[in-house]
Structure formats: structure tokens, C-alpha cells
Amino acid sequence: MHLAAVLQxxxxxxxxxxxxxxxxxxxxxxxxxxxxxxxxxxxPVGWRWVAAWAEDExxxxxxxxxxxxxxxxxxxxxxxxxxxxxxxxQAAYYVAADRPERHMQDLFGIRFSGxxxxxRWTRHQAWGEGSFPLRKAYPLAGTPPEQTPxxxxxxxxxxxxxxxxxxxxxxxxxxxxxPGHFRFQAVGEMVLNLEERLGYxxxxxxxxxxxxxxxxxxxxxxxxxxxxxxxHAFAACQAMERAAGIEAPARAAFIRGILAERERVxxxxxxxxxICNDVGFAFANYQFGRxxxxxxxxxxxxxxxxxxxxxxxxxxAAVDVDGEGIKRMRASIxxxxxELDELLPILDANSSLEDRLLGAGVLSAEDxxxxxxxxxxxxxxxxxxxxxxxxxxxxxxxxxxxVPLEEQGDVASRFWVRYKEIRVAxxxxxxxxxxxxxxxxxxxWQAPPAGAEGLGMVExxxxxxxxxVRFGADGAIGRYYPRDPSTVNWPALEKLIHGNIVxxxxxxxxxxxxxxxxxxx
Amino acid sequence: MLSLYRKIFTTGVLxxxxxxxxxxxxxxxxxxxxxxxIDRRFAGSLAIRQVDAxxxxxxxxxxxxxxxxxxxxxxxxxxxxxxxRHADVLLVTxxxxxxxxxxxxxxxxxAADPKWVIAAGDCAACGGEFGVSYASCGAVSNVxxxxxxxxxxxxxxxxxxxxxxxxF
Numbered sequence: 001m002h003l004a005a006v007l008q009x010x011x012x013x014x015x016x017x018x019x020x021x022x023x024x025x026x027x028x029x030x031x032x033x034x035x036x037x038x039x040x041x042x043x044p045v046g047w048r049w050v051a052a053w054a055e056d057e058x059x060x061x062x063x064x065x066x067x068x069x070x071x072x073x074x075x076x077x078x079x080x081x082x083x084x085x086x087x088x089x090q091a092a093y094y095v096a097a098d099r100p101e102r103h104m105q106d107l108f109g110i111r112f113s114g115x116x117x118x119x120r121w122t123r124h125q126a127w128g129e130g131s132f133p134l135r136k137a138y139p140l141a142g143t144p145p146e147q148t149p150x151x152x153x154x155x156x157x158x159x160x161x162x163x164x165x166x167x168x169x170x171x172x173x174x175x176x177x178x179p180g181h182f183r184f185q186a187v188g189e190m191v192l193n194l195e196e197r198l199g200y201x202x203x204x205x206x207x208x209x210x211x212x213x214x215x216x217x218x219x220x221x222x223x224x225x226x227x228x229x230x231x232h233a234f235a236a237c238q239a240m241e242r243a244a245g246i247e248a249p250a251r252a253a254f255i256r257g258i259l260a261e262r263e264r265v266x267x268x269x270x271x272x273x274x275i276c277n278d279v280g281f282a283f284a285n286y287q288f289g290r291x292x293x294x295x296x297x298x299x300x301x302x303x304x305x306x307x308x309x310x311x312x313x314x315x316x317a318a319v320d321v322d323g324e325g326i327k328r329m330r331a332s333i334x335x336x337x338x339e340l341d342e343l344l345p346i347l348d349a350n351s352s353l354e355d356r357l358l359g360a361g362v363l364s365a366e367d368x369x370x371x372x373x374x375x376x377x378x379x380x381x382x383x384x385x386x387x388x389x390x391x392x393x394x395x396x397x398x399x400x401x402x403v404p405l406e407e408q409g410d411v412a413s414r415f416w417v418r419y420k421e422i423r424v425a426x427x428x429x430x431x432x433x434x435x436x437x438x439x440x441x442x443x444x445w446q447a448p449p450a451g452a453e454g455l456g457m458v459e460x461x462x463x464x465x466x467x468x469v470r471f472g473a474d475g476a477i478g479r480y481y482p483r484d485p486s487t488v489n490w491p492a493l494e495k496l497i498h499g500n501i502v503x504x505x506x507x508x509x510x511x512x513x514x515x516x517x518x519x520x521x
Numbered sequence: 522m523l524s525l526y527r528k529i530f531t532t533g534v535l536x537x538x539x540x541x542x543x544x545x546x547x548x549x550x551x552x553x554x555x556x557x558x559i560d561r562r563f564a565g566s567l568a569i570r571q572v573d574a575x576x577x578x579x580x581x582x583x584x585x586x587x588x589x590x591x592x593x594x595x596x597x598x599x600x601x602x603x604x605x606r607h608a609d610v611l612l613v614t615x616x617x618x619x620x621x622x623x624x625x626x627x628x629x630x631x632a633a634d635p636k637w638v639i640a641a642g643d644c645a646a647c648g649g650e651f652g653v654s655y656a657s658c659g660a661v662s663n664v665x666x667x668x669x670x671x672x673x674x675x676x677x678x679x680x681x682x683x684x685x686x687x688x689f
Contacts, residue, residue, distance in 0.1 A: 124620045127655055142654065142655020144655060144658075147622060147623070148658075150624065172624055172628055176584050176601060178573050178576070178581065179574070179621055200575075201575045201576070201615070201621065202656050203615075203616060203618045203656050203657045204651070204654045204655055208652075223579065223649075225577060226576065226580070226582060226675065227578055270585075283525060283528075283529065286590050289586075290591070293586060293591050296586070300677075306583070306677060307582065309674065346525050349522075517576065520618075
């Protein structure tokens, strides 16, 4: 049943925009006072909350929320007065809406009434309460103080009781890792509660995008999260192309698919090793690290960049692959498959590895569904959603994509889902190479009229990436909002760590591997 | 267990035979020079504390690669430590986000003298794709003193090795 019908049945006035400017997603305008109720009605009938973003239209702010069911995306949109922007919260019905609404509160000044947690989120001390960087009138340079003071006065949750103590960790962690803050309450070794405090790597990506050319936006998108250079550039280009009404040529779509699957394999290889390393199994770390390094060297030889940055461009792809390259890639795929075949039984038979991974950091299927957990985090807890499978886009509309699933929701499940995803990606790579169409790599860019908007949805290696783009004047970017899957998955870490021991936190964290940069923006 | 040992045995010691990546032919040579410099200045050991001050995480991935079996930076006497108190060098990435400004200053202050700072990657070198804004201080040198710069987006592991040598 269409979301419009669900809402109308309950007396909500719905104004569908036809044809939808966000096709293939539907766009429904509703009144601001119905905002919370729309979520209340959509949640019980199986709509998943995907993302929300706001736009400064001058006198008014528009707020959009994207929901998904069975691969169909619907965007709800409403408008509020810029002077006193207030909206009923959707976070009361959808956990996933919690932080995105607080992000809008901090950057646009929208008050969400009935929000279960009204604390600031992205705002630390770089800009003051009462000034909002994503309003158009706020200059990109801002009005920063001589030195930005450290954050203070954030009202962390407190746990009290005999023997309860608190462990603050970060923002500078012990390893080679992005900055963030974790606040644990523990009794003995057991974690009672974990609270994440992120936003340390907020570098103004959304504001920085405004006024950029499409090419420059693709470059920025490739740096939303460095390990997802292909995924975010792919989503941004898809959104821009939909807004401009152009389509990348078939060969470019296949090249994008090849790059995306290579990125998936590289990241999964790295994490499989790192998960093992976090429980002291160095053998696997070195083996997977070796395979990843060879894979990255192939990236460099084949496509000119180890992490594949700036290879996806508006209108197509910046790189091609010739007969020699196809041969080389086929050989390295076969090599990797042989290596994995050899490593699998070693890992599987290692009881000390099993001891540490099985049953650690369990995210139940119910919790995963309630959070809207994405990618391998969701799929390790029985949530099958995969954009490539459920809402296929080029090139995946040509192949059925197999989606590996585990049910147990523990670190081991997340480990094995990734292992299987590598195998699926290798098969996909072979098929993409087999059926690589001939033809052009790009179509000429055509600047869309001012106000044109587009929505991109791709399956990055961490899961669904959503990207909203609106064009302003002169074919420049007016608004860019990328939603990394980490935004949705970070709360899953808070949930799955409950009742685990503090020393298991690193491996639990690694098994989720949220992006800090992609969430902080 | 036997299969594990067999795999280790058949994999062999990869660091003895560093495959030359096409664009980075000098890993071994640079490493040897680096080792000599470290031996001279630091009695054989250089401790690096890595600080992500706002990067996209691309630089971190390549810094991690320094520890894989091909580069194995530890054989040159360079190791990564968990605290600035243990460090000779801070290897800083990212444009410095304003939210990390104080943390970076404090990390710098926490490292004992003498200490060196290497800005790794284009963002750390000059602000890169992000520059200076309401949310970003730009280059690391805008916040703390910098002694060496390693350009690249991100710098490849061999470039990082060369850049660390550039400190001396």
C-alpha cells in the first residue's frame, strides 16, 4: 500500500507531487502539524525510516524525511516558518530519526517537539547556540573564536549505584582511528551503558558543497568517508544525474559497479583481519592485510588510485578497463578466491577465535529492525535489505544480487556475513567483466534548471547510502545531504554492547566499524 | 592447527621480497635510509602517535598499511604508540576540525620534548578539499607547529615512509 493511502486513510492531507521530482522516489507534501503523526502511522505498517534533511528557502525552511518499504522510497516534505521553526518529532516512533533531527536542530535551528532526547548533537563549541551554519545567511567562514574551546557541559547520562564507575574514552583513541568519545558506565568488567558522543570530525561538508560545480561535488563526496570513496561519489553522481535528467552510459554504469565491488572487497578484507587482530589472532590480521594490499595495488595499476577516489564523475566514469586489465582482474579474482578457500577452514576450525566471536556483541533481530540497521550489521541480524537487490539500479538491474544473511546478530555473524559478501562481490565482478558493454564512458553534462533536485540510493560497502542534491543557479550545487549508513548503525553499537565486558568493546566496535567522518559531516 | 602452520610456512616472509609497486620503486632503499637516520638520532627506535584531527579516514587506511607485511615499518625501528606520552613524533591527518582543535593542542602538549610533528596528507598540509571554514581550521600548521609535510590524497604507504624520513 502506498504511504499516501495509509496517511490519507487516517485523515492526513497529502499532496503528492506529480511527476515526482525525486523519481524513482515519490514525494508527498504534508502539513507541519501532521509530521509526527505520519511517522506514527507509517512505522507499524513496516516503513523504514531512512533519512531527513532540511533546506533554507528564505522565509521558510523545508524539511524532508525519506521512508522505504519493499524497495520503494517515499519522501515526506513539509515547511515551517524560518523565524520560529518547530516540528513534531518523528524520533518518538523511529530511533533512526533521533540524531538526524538533533543534527537539523543544531545546524538549522529547528525545534522538534516531543523528541525523546532534545540534547544538542553535532554542535560542540565551533559555533554558538542560536546561530545555525546551514542557514543561507550564515557565512561559510563563520565567526570562529581565536581558539575553539573543547566541548564542555554535555549532559551525559549518569548511572549510579554501588560499584558503578564511569570510563571516558576519546576523542583521541589509542589506535590509528578516527576521533570520537565513548562514555561507559560499568560494574566490574560489565558494561551497563555506553553513550556515544560524536561530531568531532564535523568539517562542514554540507555547507562546503554549496556553490560547487558537479565535478567538485563528486570530489567532495569521495571524501565524506575515505573508505567509501566510490560509494558516496556514486550516490552523489546518481542524484545529480537524476536531477539533470541524464543517464550515465551502460559501460560507465558497469565500471561504477566494478569500482563499488572492489571497494567492498577491500574494506571487508581489512575488517576481517582487524576483527581477528582485536582478539589477538595476528595470523589472520597479516593474511587479510596481505590480500588487501595486493588488491589495493591492483586498484592503483588498473584505475590509478589505491582507494579509487575521483574515479566516478558526473555523467559517467573517469577510468576504463582494457582487455589486458580485464585479464589481470580475472586472475586476481581467481587468486583471491583460492586464498580465501584456504583461509576459511583455518579460521572456522580455530576454537579460540570462535570463543571470542560467538555470542559477543549480540544485536537481536528485533533491535536491528527497530533501529533500521543497515548493511552487514543489519544482515547479520536477519535484516535482508540491500539496495542492489531491493531497489536495483544500474548496473545491478542486470543481475540478481545474492544477499547473504545470518540470524544470530553477534560479532561472528557480522564476520561471516562479510566473508560471504566478499564471495558474492567476486562473482559479481566476474559477471560485470564478462558482460561489460562497449561504448562511451561519459555523457556530456547538462546543467539542470535552478531548483532541480535528485535522490541517489546505492549500496555502499557499509550499506545503503542516500544522497540528496538540489541545484541552485548557474548549474551549481544549492544543497547536498549525504546519509552514510553509519548514521543509522552507530546507535546499534550502543545497543549491542549491553552486558558485554569492557575488554570486548574493541572487537564489538570493529565488527560494526561505523564511519565517524561520514556521520559527523 | 597444522593447516595454520602450513599457511604461515607457504606464505613465507614477504618483507624480504618487497614487490615493487609501479610508482613506488624505493620502499626498501628509503626504509634503509630511514633506519640509519633513526639509529643515529633515536638509538634505533622512533615512536609515532597518530592523531586524526578531522580527516575523512583515507589517510588512516594508508597509515595502517605501513604495518602490513609488505611495508612492515617496524623493521626500520618505527612503531606506533597508544599515547602521546610515549611518542617522539605526532603524525597528524586531516584538516583540523574546530571540534578537534583543543584535543590536538592538548595531545601536542602531552608529548614530551623534543617532539616533531608530521602533517600527513593534503588536508593536513594545506586544508585540502575542506580548507578553512566555520567548522575547519584547515592545515595542521594553523594549530600546532609542523616540522614535515607529506602531500597526497591520501599519501601511499611508500610516500609516508619517505615523508617520515624527510623529517631528518
